[in-house]
Amino acid sequence: MTVQTNHIKGNGRYDIVWEDSFSELMGQIKKLHLKADKYCIVADSKVARVYLDKVKEILEKEGLYVTTFVFPEGESSKNLQTIQNIYTHLIGEHFDRKDILVALGGGVTGDLTGYAAATYLRGIDFISIPTTLLAQVDSSIGGKTGVDFEQYKNMVGAFYNPRLVYMNLSTLNTLSNRQFACGMGEVLKTGLLGDDDLYIWTINHMYEIEERDHEVVQELIRRCCEIKKHVVEQDPEEEGMRAVLNLGHTIGHAIEKLKDFDLTHGECVALGTVCAAEISHKRGYLSTEEFYEIRDMNVGFNLPITVDGINPNDILEVSRKDKKVEHGLRRFILLKSIGNAVIDDTVTDEEMLEAFEFINGDRIDAE
């Protein structure tokens, strides 16, 4: 599948390749006719232990010079300090504008590597090898790169596309159940915002997904990629409708920050999606059955339905600093129906507080 986003600075066109091993990686890279002398593979400490040597060996077999940059795993590394460390490494290795970064890992690695690629020497090429479900269904596509700043999510970044997205689906075999569930948070979001058929198909295949049935997971990833491609090709730099991909993220990002990144991104998105569905239900867009089904799907896919230790007023405060705030108004993503998300800037503080109460574990525990 090829993503075509012509008017993004950098490279707007790239192939997304799904394979079950790394065996086709070099062939795909050769197709790009890159003029690089050097490759730097960026990976977090956990992914490095499992996959770094394999990918390095594949590149080195072609006589390429390969260096590696490994950072401590986790969201707490997604910051400007790690970006600076990448620059220092690249300068030390004399990387020039023809040389290549390779993001090997999950969304954190992709966001960091993409941003380093967008900014080092005003932009060098990068290749993405996503290894988490979340990265394969969402973050490796669409060119959003960046880092957190003062723990505010993705506050600094750039739209910058890779030259190639190479998915080796067998890497999911080593993913923990919690990280697999994290990816499911974005999968459920994707169906809800853009494809009711995918949403229903996902529910109907809950058992096979839980078992990580190869065929089913492969189809799941392809379908999510199709939807994301469709959205980002229409609005590559989020001037309008791309914001629907942010379903669940207004409250989700606030929870992520307020919980000091103890919850995964996908868990927070899943909680935020319940809140968005609650507001959509109160407004009469979703039926009571639809709302409760959305909430209960979190349970079905090992995602939370409550969070504790958060002052609801802090949700309001943090979400006022959301990137989607325009002219002081929060832009919220609501569900007009299953599979049809809309941007709405009329959601009030009261609606948000009421929705949060639905997932507020402190309140629910006290009952």
Ligand SMILES: NC(=O)c1ccc[n+]([C@@H]2O[C@H](COP(=O)([O-])OP(=O)(O)OC[C@H]3O[C@@H](n4cnc5c(N)ncnc54)[C@H](O)[C@@H]3O)[C@@H](O)[C@H]2O)c1
């Ligand atoms: N750019 C985008 O469009 C976009 C979209 C969605 C999310 N994101 C960002 O992505 C990040 C979340 O991504 P994530 O959930 O992949 O987190 P992550 O990159 O931190 O990976 C999660 C964990 O899984 C481990 N891991 C990765 N691949 C593995 C494998 N194959 N086997 C075993 N362990 C493996 C990692 O070491 C890490 O501990 C957040 O920062 C979020 O903001 C970005």
Ligand SMILES: O=C(O)C(=O)C[C@@H](O)[C@H](O)[C@H](O)COP(=O)(O)O
């Ligand atoms: O690609 C997009 O656009 C998305 O919104 C996908 C989200 O899942 C992702 O978490 C993204 O990083 C959020 O973007 P942000 O601009 O709200 O930080």
Ligand SMILES: [Zn+2]
């Ligand atoms: Zn997300």
